[in-house]
Amino acid sequence: MAVSGRLVLLVAIGAIPIVVIGAPIVLVAWIALAILLVVLDLILAGSPRAVSVQRDPPSRVRLGDTVRADALVTNRGRRRIRGVIRDAWQPSAGATVRRVRVDIPSGETRTVSTPLTPFRRGERSSAALTIRSFGPLGLAARQASIVAPGAIRVLPAFASRKHLPSRLARLRELDGRTSVMIRGQGTEFDSLREYVRGDDVRSIDWRATARRSGLVVRTWRPERDRRVVVVIDSGRTSAARIDREPRIDTAFESTLLLAALASRAGDRVDVVVFDRRVRGRVQGFSGAELMSTLVDTMSPIEPELIEMDWTAVPALVRSITSQRALVVLATSIDAPGSSRGLLSVLPELARKHMVVVASVTDPSVLDAAADHTDAEAVYRAAAAERALLDITRVSAAIRQLGADVVTGAPAALPPALADRYLALKAAGRL
Amino acid sequence: MSLDLDPRTRPSGPSVVATPRLRTIGRRLRFWGVLLAVLGIVTALVIAIGGIPTTGPTLSAANADGNGAKALIEVLRQNGVHVSTPTTLAAAERAVAAAPGTTTLAIIDEYGRLDRARLGALTAGAAEIVLVDPDDALLGALAPEVFEAGVVPSRLRADCGLRPVQRAGTVSANTTMYGYTVDGTVASEKCLGSGGGVYSLIRLAENGTPTTVLGTGSALRNDTIAVEGDAALGLGVFGAHPNLVWFRPAHAEGATPNATGPVAPPLPGWVGLIELLAIVVLAAAIAWRGRRFGPLVIERMPAVVRASETMEGRARLYARSSDRLHALDALRIGSVGRLAVLCGLPHTATVEDIIGSVCALTGRSRDEVRGILLDDVPRTDRQLVQMSDALVALEREVDAAARPS
Incomplete structure (x- = not known):
């Protein structure tokens, strides 16, 4: 049961007869009247229990987008339900309208839709629907919560998809180029075409030329059907936020862009999210299926507050592929101490695979290092310089062990990783 | 009817309601309701049979508790002393006037309820006045030469020729006793001294009614009257005359306001009613705003760690x-x-x-x-x-x- 502001007003209006008549019996009579009306209202209100709720299956929405969550509310009681419905979405589901006025005649169904703009990744849910059904006077309401589990799946934002068209264009440029720029061990024979001025004379196919009247050159296309393995660190360092975004989210962004690009380029992409055990694994998908599986797998994963177990990573990669592959390790390289585990397994990985370590750098550190306004700022600048030096040292160590390093601010890392992939592909080093 | 909780198997049937019905709430609270009712009934019965046991006023003649003085009064009565126990000034005056010259007037005024200005009429007919644990205001009115001197040890020896004190020998109490000092120029008997000119019994016999200032009120309580010589002291001091008026004012009285300013006009009768109505309105408003719209929603919050925290910490270390x-x-x-x-x-x-x-x-x-x-x-x-x-x-x-x- 709940009462409305009207009841408060009704009771307050009782002051008028009390002042006019001035007898104590008026007060008692007025309160009795109010109670009587409330009871009447409660009796005449439609039952909020005689209601059935149906929800659509969980919809999927990208982080930052808006989705409408509908619930079909059917009044199965004999009386009309007039009142307010609250769909109890979690705060992070970002419901902008929390209460909806409804008027459902007996036996009819109405849709209660709540626009949601979730601000956290993962499964956002609503456990119940609460109905407050007012009587004809609007003084008091009957209230009940109906168990109606609903959920939406909030996928990673994939904001870096805006970089995809330009990278795909670059990929197409690689395609069909003569081998002048890109001849290497990894390029593959594609087709023959007529010679045009500017083509490398070394790519002229003399045998084909002999069969035709004009000169014919061989063209090449970038190597295909290579393996890309992405290992995302979901350990404690990935929980740290840079520019209000956890490192793991940046790693997801980079992975999504790389996967979209690589799958278009005809490579096979496998992704594992790992700290001490596998939190998510996407293996053996391609094309559109790969992307949807990827975002579905990533969506509920949160960083665990435990240390990453790097010693298990070589075996993990081996379990995915026995071929040579591009192994991308999305982690953080902060300090020599905390990167020791990573450094210890790099030689083993780099012997067989092309290893790229992708790490987010903090742009605020660079800003701090450049700020020398007062003593406090200088101390901060010194600490920032120290942090940059640590990163430089770890990067140097990684390069020395035969791996490659890609760093960037949260917004810059995904395209940087994609560019590195394209460069490796162009050089035929995959 | 069986209740199937799985919504998938019953997509269109009546839904599961999380809010319990009034009946269910009633069933859940039944045990506590019954317990409360039983306790209420038992309490009501106990009160109806035995009345509400309360602690009576200190040194009241009718109080049989540890802090009362019923023991002393009853023994005095058995020994032929006529004891009256007025609680108002008028009754006390009447009691004293009933037997002028043969009455001991004991004044016990722990809360300072007596009006000094009206004590003259009261004390006029008394043969002797005993002030039990008086404060400075009462002393100023009846024994202006005596002053309060604070708390003294709770065990005092007889050290003067006064008969009740001699017979008592030793006076002791469980709780605090008070000491008094007296202006040296006034003729007085000083007993139960605790050193430094502080005495717990001072008898002024000069001009007019003999007045005894007694600081050992706590020795007269029911729970200590039987200890050592307390009873002898009490009987001796209060049983010296055939009548005893044990005056313990129950209310402040006598101080009638004589300065009257312009009287405020009486409030209209509905003001009180409006106040009551305001309380009801407030209750309704609380119910209106305070009723929660369904259960709280739980949200698992992520740990928020800024990556630059290490750097900031190091900077603060350098600076500190x-x-x-x-x-x-x-x-x-x-x-x-x-x-x-x-x-x-x-x-x-x-x-x-x-x-x-x-x-x-x-x-x-x-x-x-x-x-x-x-x-x-x-x-x-x-x-x-x-x-x-x-x-x-x-x-x-x-x-x-x-x-x-």
Whole structure:
């Protein structure tokens, strides 16, 4: 049961007869009247229990987008339900309208839709629907919560998809180029075409030329059907936020862009999210299926507050592929101490695979290092310089062990990783 | 009817309601309701049979508790003393006037309820006045030569010729007893001294009614009257005359307000009713705003860690320990690395190589560059800022000089 502001007003209006008549019996009579009306209202209100709720299956929405969550509310009681419905979405589901006025005649169904703009990744849910059904006077309401589990799946934002068209264009440029720029061990024979001025004379196919009247050159296309393995660190360092975004989210962004690009380029992409055990694994998908599986797998994963177990990573990669592959390790390289585990397994990985370590750098550190306004700022600048030096040292160590390093601010890392992939592909080093 | 909780198997049937019905709430609370009712009934029965047991007023003649004085009064009565126990000033005056000249008037006024101005009429007919644990206000009215002297030890020996005290020998109490001092120029008997001119029984016999100031009121309580000589003291002091008026004022009275200003007009009758209505309105408003719209929603919050926290922490460590050289060295390492790149030197270049290149590029003296990059030691924060500025200036200069124009 709940009462409305009207009841408060009704009771307050009782002051008028009390002042006019001035007898104590008026007060008692007025309160009795109010109670009587409330009871009447409660009796005449439609039952909020005689209601059935149906929800659509969980919809999927990208982080930052808006989705409408509908619930079909059917009044199965004999009386009309007039009142307010609250769909109890979690705060992070970002419901902008929390209460909806409804008027459902007996036996009819109405849709209660709540626009949601979730601000956290993962499964956002609503456990119940609460109905407050007012009587004809609007003084008091009957209230009940109906168990109606609903959920939406909030996928990673994939904001870096805006970089995809330009990278795909670059990929197409690689395609069909003569081998002048890109001849290497990894390029593959594609087709023959007529010679045009500017083509490398070394790519002229003399045998084909002999069969035709004009000169014919061989063209090449970038190597295909290579393996890309992405290992995302979901350990404690990935929980740290840079520019209000956890490192793991940046790693997801980079992975999504790389996967979209690589799958278009005809490579096979496998992704594992790992700290001490596998939190998510996407293996053996391609094309559109790969992307949807990827975002579905990533969506509920949160960083665990435990240390990453790097010693298990070589075996993990081996379990995915026995071929040579591009192994991308999305982690953080902060300090020599905390990167020791990573450094210890790099030689083993780099012997067989092309290893790229992708790490987010903090742009605020660079800003701090450049700020020398007062003593406090200088101390901060010194600490920032120290942090940059640590990163430089770890990067140097990684390069020395035969791996490659890609760093960037949260917004810059995904395209940087994609560019590195394209460069490796162009050089035929995959 | 069976209740199937799985919504998938019953998509269109009546839904599961989380809010319990009134009946269910009632069933859940039944045990506690019954318990409360039983307790209520038992309490009501106990009160109906035995009345509410309360602690009576201190040294009340009718109080049989530990703090009352019923024991003393009853023994006095058995020994033929006529005891009356008025609680109002008028009744006390009547009781004293009933037997003028043969009455002991005992005044027990622990809360200062008596009006000093009206004591004259009361004490006029008494043969003797006993003030039990009086305060300064009462002393000022009836024994202006005696003053309060605070708390004394709770065990006192007879040390004077006064008969009741001699017969008592020793007076003791569990709780505090009070001592008094007396103006030396006045004839008085001082007993139960505790040193330093402080006495717990002072009898003034001069001009008019003999007045006894008694600080051992706590020795007269029911729970201590039987200890040592307390009973003898009480019987001796209060049983000296055939009548005893045990006056313990129950209310403040006598101080009638005589200064009356303009009387405020009486409030209209509905003001009180409006106040009651306001309480009801408030209750309704609380119910209106306070009713929760369904259960609370639980949200698992992620841990929020800023990545720059390590850097900030290190900066605060430098600042707190004023480790200027360390901080400056960190800046210098960074600068040296960047200068090496600007000068086109390999990773393996030593600082001396870099200093040499920088001198060649900028035309600064070797000592100056060496000072900026290696030797200068900052003594104050000001110097630290200056040196870091010098580093930045040097970097800019080298950058400008090395840039192809």
